[in-house]
Amino acid sequence: MGNIKWIFVLFSLGAILAMAFIGVAVALRNIPLIILGIVLLCVVMGYGFKTKKKMRDQGLL
Template sequence: MKNVKWVFVLYSLGAIASMCAIGVAVGMRSLPIAILAIVALILIMGNGFKTKKKMREQGLF
């Protein structure tokens, strides 16, 4: 448990929340909320991958 990278846990929880928001938006038939959730998902996952690359280059991962 000591090797957990908590920043990645937070990124993954944010991505899961965005995916859930997409499902809720589809259920509500709300296109603006769906688009907002998709954009949020792309930004969160992009930042996660960018952070992982940066940590790998620094030798921290």
């Protein structure tokens, strides 16, 4: 438990916030905000997976 990769904690929190944003946009029935939330979620998760692969290739994970 002592080896926490804080960058991944931030990526996961960003993804959670993006999902919550999508939920709020659905509740508001606002299509542009729903699309924005989906794009935001894809960007955050994609960048997180890209960072994880890069760190794994460098032997940091």
